[in-house]
Amino acid sequence: MRDVLADGHGRGRHVAVFNVPMHGHVIPTLAVVRELVDRGHRVSYAVTAEFADSVRAVGATPVLYDVPPAGEAPEDMAEGVTLAVGVNVMALPQLEQAFAGDVPDVVLADVYAWAGPLLAARWKVPAVQLAPTHIPYEGLVEEFFGLEDISQIPGFTELSGELAHFGVPGGVHALTLAPPRTVAFFPRSFQRRPETVRAGEAHWVGPAISERSFQGSWRRPAGDKPVVYVSLGSQFNKRPEFYRACLDAFQGQGWHVVMSVGAEVAAAGLGKVGDGFEVHASVPQLDVLASASVFVTHGGMGSLMEAFSLGVPVVVVPQMAEQRVNAAQVEKLSAGRHLPREQVTPQALREAVRAVAGDGRIAGCVARLRREIEEAGGAVAAADVVEKVLADTPMVTG
Structure with missing residues (x-):
């Protein structure tokens, strides 16, 4: 059964954050997590053990998945994305089991943490993308990856099978290039070709900087x-x-x-x-x-x-x-x-x-x-976006 909270602001809800084990992707989210916790929400954060203490420090509960150490990131971004796909595929069954009895009301997921939107589709809850880098724009695939089409990245062949299994429509292109909602941790002026951004909703909130x-x-x-x-x-x-x-x-x-x-x-x-x-x-x-x-x-x-x-x-x-x-x-x-x-x-x-x-x-x-x-508003503006989504979303009560 699902009910909307009476206060109409989506307060006191369960928020799940999904991320990859990289400092440049985890650190920008921590102030947002702290802001959501301070507003009365319960936040579960899916990441590896390396980041558990940082997650606890901002009031969230770590939900840990285990993957082999990645080592130094490759300079070739297509290779890096393929490795990230592997992390997500390994993490998916672990996280599906971890959240089986505690489904969140909303999913927040890093641009490389595709386990988040896949599980959101399975749970039929909304997803918000957290972007520590440029929201997909016209020319991104060529400039970032040196390719004509994002489906040419080898790892996405494996991810396509997961999309079908979890019931995510639109395939790899919709998942990676046209997210329904995105919160970007930089101002709009820094966005490459902002007039070509394909996201359904794009919110450039600037960096969310926390006490460290x-x-x-x-x-x-x-x-x-x-x-x-x-x-x-x-x-x-x-x-x-x-x-x-x-x-x-x-x-x-x-x-x-x-x-x-x-x-x-x-x-x-x-x-x-x-x-x-x-x-x-x-x-x-x-x-x-x-x-x-x-x-x-x-x-x-x-x-x-x-x-x-x-x-x-x-x-x-x-x-x-x-x-x-x-x-x-x-x-x-x-x-x-x-x-x-x-x-x-x-x-x-x-x-x-x-x-x-x-x-x-x-x-x-x-x-x-x-x-x-x-x-731009930083963590406060980002939390406002999440609460707007929650206010329009029935609460998971059982």
């Missing part, structure tokens, strides 16, 4: 040196030659340089590190960005949005196709500079950081983007 004391803390050192922050994120950070180029580029330039290089590079070391450098396996990124004058980044959407929300311009050194699209958007909005990785030298890095740090036009554009992010 579980990541530790960082304090700016004494003195007045401007801070340059360097990070290639969590997936493409095994690049010791890049970090050594940064050491050469910024030595003796009057900057304090904070470098997040990943566990493997940190353990191996980078050789002699001069004064004015900090080299860490990881850092609490928001703390460092709050003091940074420039961010040298791989250009992941989450990292870019955190930088812009704090008014920090960027030098983008993309490592794969999606990040190259992001770098193009950065330059289109004059929020920083794109430095292709094949052009990286100490001199090129030094010149790019100097140019970005000293450009008043870039500073003004970043300030406008920061205001747009503030106005």
Whole structure:
């Protein structure tokens, strides 16, 4: 039996979140989960054990599935999607069993967490896509994957069988390119070709940034040196030659340089590190960005949005196709500079950081983007979308 809650706002409902085990996909959702929990909802979060503590920290209950460790993400996005399909296919029976006696009222699912919309179809409950990257637009398949049609991705052959089994209409194209509702964690101005977006409802709420004391803390050192922050994120950070180029580029330039290089590079070391450098396996990124004058980044959407929300311009050194699209958007909005990785030298890095740090036009554009992010609403706006869906959805009561 299903009933709509009397308050008409969908409060006190069961929300299930489905995600893939990747920091850049989990982290953007946590503030939304906290907001939903604070509004009185019960949130179950399907992910691997690696993220269980982060999920608990925002008040949700982890629903764990087990898959083999993925290792470093491939640069080829079609290969990466095929691996993500494998994760979903392995997770599906585990999650179907885990939720068998506790069906949610609404499903929130990452763009790569297809187990979510498949199970939503089985349960006949609404689904909302959570997009940490561009909502599908005209040209995405070619720009992201180098293909003419998304069905050419090998993994989708396996996923097509699951779609039929779970009763999802429209096949792979509808599932991946035309979701009924999407919440995107960046402002509309950063969306590639927004006029061609195919989603039924598209809500660009901007980054949903949460308190992250579980990541530790960082304090700016004494003195007045401007801070340059360097990070290639969590997936493409095994690049010791890049970090050594940064050491050469910024030595003796009057900057304090904070470098997040990943566990493997940190353990191996980078050789002699001069004064004015900090080299860490990881850092609490928001703390460092709050003091940074420039961010040298791989250009992941989450990292870019955190930088812009704090008014920090960027030098983008993309490592794969999606990040190259992001770098193009950065330059289109004059929020920083794109430095292709094949052009990286100490001199090129030094010149790019100097140019970005000293450009008043870039500073003004970043300030406008920061205001747009503030106005987009973040976690509050995302939770409003979910509650609107819940208010129109009968409650699962048995």
